[in-house]
Amino acid sequence: MAAQLLLGKPLAEKIKAEVSQEVVDLKAKGVSPSLVAVQVGQNDASRVYTNAQRKVAEATGIKYELQELSADLTQDQLLEHIAGLNNDPNVTGIILQMPLPPQIDPKVVQWSIAYEKDVEGITPTNMGLVTFGKPRLVPCTALGAFELAKSTGVDIYGKEVVVVGHSDIVGKPAALLFLNAFGTVTISHIATGQRGLSEYHVRRAEILVVAVGVPHLIKGDWIKEGAIVIDIGINATKDGKIIGDVETEVAAEKAAWITPVPGGAGTATTAILMKNTIEAAKWQLEKKGSGIITG
């Protein structure tokens, strides 16, 4: 079998079109979605992301502001800054750019973001809602992987799903999204590899999601005939190429669908960030006067 390519771009375009329409609808209700990205210190890699964010935000009608704070900011000062954004009714979404300088504990600051403005889906409350199968704001890459798999038309119910990598931001939420769609989900990770059982689990995966960050960790001939393969890995080689966590070319001989790298799951991430920005603005609208979470 020669796999069909599972491209991120059509998904991104579809989401952007939906977001543009939602922005129009929200503005008609008097709500202007407004995204603030907070960056502490200069970072060239981060600038690639923030430029992409600004471009997609502005293309869909979302106000975008990059706030560049001093690299010697203390954690308390940053917490105070985030609290200000939490309380500002004109800000509907908050992004905290990584990395942060060493004097700041990322988790403490991330978790201080008001959950209904947490467009990256990184607060405990939002992760709990994902776990309960009542997601509101889901980490973008995990949601992108799930949406890409669904875009093949597969019925996830009862499928053998293997997620390789158990990061808080990709592997775990992706696994939970597939679980709540009634996939039979296995989460494999470094300890699985050390036991020599990664290949065993990958070989039985009907849907395989890989988010590790190790180039060509997953051998192409491990892929099950007819599988859907979502490769989140983006690794730069010495000679300047970008390759995934999966041996894409060999894997494509067995998979039914496979994401190219680049051009796969990651491509939809920024569009999903805007989708989350809309969801956040709606959530804040619902919450007015209620004060409780509505799942």
Add this chain to the structure above:
Amino acid sequence: MAAQLLLGKPLAEKIKAEVSQEVVDLKAKGVSPSLVAVQVGQNDASRVYTNAQRKVAEATGIKYELQELSADLTQDQLLEHIAGLNNDPNVTGIILQMPLPPQIDPKVVQWSIAYEKDVEGITPTNMGLVTFGKPRLVPCTALGAFELAKSTGVDIYGKEVVVVGHSDIVGKPAALLFLNAFGTVTISHIATGQRGLSEYHVRRAEILVVAVGVPHLIKGDWIKEGAIVIDIGINATKDGKIIGDVETEVAAEKAAWITPVPGGAGTATTAILMKNTIEAAKWQLEKKGSGIITG
């Protein structure tokens, strides 16, 4: 192999002794742990639980109050009542007894409990912290299953763990606890069964946790030689016996460790509720003046 019995009572006794000491320490700091159980309407089954709660609370030095509210309470009235408990500095833990009358949506009310008083671990914030591997207040039965498995001395790292059942309150948090201890975790459920793959997954489980509520769903000869089997199921038969989700007697011929039913995982639940009550009181102490979650 004839399995060793994995009894809940020694774990419960150990936890109760620890809790009693912690209560003494907290009182020395001026904090009196105080648990309020809210019950809406009369319920005989619920009374079995609340009586057990009172007994263990009082034995460990925790103040316990059962508040029985009228069965015709509206959801808004119950939310207001919970808000009052959230704001009462003399209440350190809140239990919402199930079932609730039909006019009330359980999730809405459960999720309105202040997360640092949520001793049942049912709020999105606490579930998110479990997902992130930074647990504070964990659903009692799930934590009991995890602690019982650990009490065998097994090293969970790299073990093949299969959790049968994906409820919000047992299966999912149990799976996440084992995952964060670096088990390779598979979550199997009704869709797995409908695909005919339950047996396949159970047969390869080195640690098996079953929380479904179907008597003898898991056949004894499916158990892997040397496995640890934690059976959460408590099912009443027509002739008044209590049996588990696993065919315990047959399974015990192959397992290294197995929980009896009754007398297994469920036995530690109330003690763990008191452990959570202590954790909640400590969390509130830490939070004073900080206002942010400290994982």
